[in-house]
Amino acid sequence: MVKSLLQKQCLSHERQKALESKTVCVVGAGISGLTVANSLANEGIRVFVIDKNPFPGGRSVQYGCKATDSCLQCGVCLVRDAVANFKKSSLIDASFSSTPRALHRRENDGYDIEVETIPNPIDWRSCTECGECREVCPKNAVKSIPGWKYYISEHCDRCGKCLVVCPVGAINLERKRQYETFPALSVVISSGFKPFDPAVNLKWGYGANPRVITGSDLESLFCREKFLPSDPELKDLKKIAFILCVGSRNIVEGERHCSRVCCAYSLRMANRIKEEYPDTEIDIYYMDIQYFGKSFSSFWAELKRKINFIRSHPISISIDEQERPLVRYESMSDLRCREEAYDLVVLANGICPPDNGEELAEIFGLDLEAGGFLSAATNAASNNGSGRDSGIFLTGACRRPMGIAECVESAYGAAAGVLRYLGDKV
Template sequence: MTTKSNKPIRRVLVLGGGIAGATAAERLGRAGLDVQWVEKEPVIGGHAVTMGCKAADVCLRCHVCVATDRLKAALRAPRVCLNTRSELVALAPGNNGSAYRATLRTAPNFLCRERCIGCGICVAVCPEHCISIKNPALYGGVPVLDLPLCRRTLGKSCNLCAKACPVKAIDWKEQEQTQELDVDAVIVATGHEPFNPGQMGTFGYGVIPNVISGLDAERQLADQHRITRLSDGSAPRRVAFIQCVGSRSEHAHRRPEDTNYCSTVCCSYALRIARRMQHDIPETAVTVFYMDIQNFGKDFQSFYAACQKTMTFVRARPVDITAGNESAVVIAYEEQEKGAVTTAEFDLVVLSIGIRPAPAARALADNLRLAVNEQGFLGIKGVAGLPQTHRENVFIAGTCGNPQDIAATIGQAEAVCAEILGQA
């Protein structure tokens, strides 16, 4: 398990602005510890802020609302300093009695949030549409610059947004900064990467308009509170969910990059989305193609039984997905009992994509001298299956250590905080 120090912990570095990082930052800050919270993106939230509430006639406990509340609480927490567009570049032995000296590199933000009044003028005048308001529930109307699309980033001359800003909140002279911090503990909560279903050409993602990922469906729920077909914006009446896309790849032609583990969260999210769709339009016919249905909590049996009454479950792995007539999607699958390939037509196909290690996980592990497990996630399996490290006061929380849902992520971050506060 994580090696503990005999010295008290008063200063903590939290890496990652998702749910695990937010939970840790808020809990430790309110407990009186000094927290340096680091997020590489311009805004916090991770993947959870792109998800939508799946409540039907009752709450389905997807915990998206809990995630938003945690993020808001972390932004308001005392003794928490948030560093966006920032990354850890080195972690050396500490000075001044601390365990570590952390070196952070912060890219210029070019927009001062403290000065911004959220008027939206910069959004309107940008010719490249690279200024937008992200996560308004967290930041209000403060915009974010999408720098890779900006003319100035591409070496072109442009100053329209800065000239239009009535409070001079945009400063193109801002430079990259480096700072060194003395910390007593580090929490690594850098999250995961969703599997890209475009890598599986036979499933038609990115080619057939009405084949979407589960994350695409989540974004539709978050943005428009309903799920529609990309081809015409209509509500689908025949919907298929395909499970284990990017997970449990045991087929003979699997590639080295394919994963052979269960992502644990896909079944629960898919069934909750399906229930929400049937609540919105009761006549929606749902078919779930699955290998096994993952048990996802104490209420699983009753929830699954309710789903079985209104949905069709087919234990089969689709072998091909093609475009049909009138923007329909045709799924070919093998019926195991008959040993024959059957086809079925749907208005919309949702691919339940898995969880993969973040691309930067390996480099971060090398930087921090952390072990990486056989799936590529950080840490080694410790007590109760939780990821652990052998470095003194370096902890792991959230999906950078193993696939898990929002509730488990919060619980794991709380457990790490309890360990740290036991040494405070």
């Protein structure tokens, strides 16, 4: 798509060459930022990516495949592919564990971006992914994400065992905070979202009962290909509930908006658990099903044959005498309060605006919408949420709740906007 847009612009060979000497900075290496970076690199443009995580891929790189005998198009593969392409590209450089601190307009053109980095002890450029450090770590502090290198988490107690075994000297436990300035002609903000944390409301019992987990927790279990919790006390899950819209569509309990992804990911995960463990009984509590994909109606019709759908938003989750979560809800059929005990309850937590929206808005001259998501400054806004005049573009879930496929689409739009912007400058 980006290619065809460039072709439509009929750039001359000289202008194309001039374009290729430009650098674009992408803030946030989730699926949105990686898609922009990969698309621009495909056009020969140098990209510099900054992410506060020690790895690329954002939230969804730690989700799992929801396919049964066929792909259910959850989009997680797209993230893995984007990480793989990013890793291969010679035109993309990155700084991880880094955050932008200030933006200065250059006199001639473009920007200087001040970036603060607290480097991870593992230098991702040198790491060969041999895994030796993970083998010897007594704290289980060496982590990895699918398709990427290793990094050291906050559980490290600096014992130094990993240093001794690393065959390429990629580990340095003494790395110091550093400040650098990077030049860029254009900047893309793709800083993503924050998942709703149900611990803020005692009614959900999240954090107090290990049998109550979130959709984010279940995604990580799926990612490790262990669909159900490994805690031996949680074996034999005969009855599971999913509660949709946790933190979404309810201004008192969370956000006013629909998160657009919780119904779909819950239904796909419930379907996969049912395929794997056909004797498990699954109830899904829902207000109404919001789904934004193709072929959904046939999938839902099929699902209704094996899963019970209960139209209600539960009142609370307590604990029964066997320490099982007890879901209290009002039945829509007779408007009576009922209680149902489960072996596991999954709270389908939704998408909230990121905590750092205000800071990013201030640095990059963006607007913060009433809901907390970012938008292009009013005087620079265009239809796809981009600043045509400023060269500062926004994409992905930092703008509003969206799923992976929609993020990819939005990122192509931002990449096309950047190309147009750069094209006008050469």
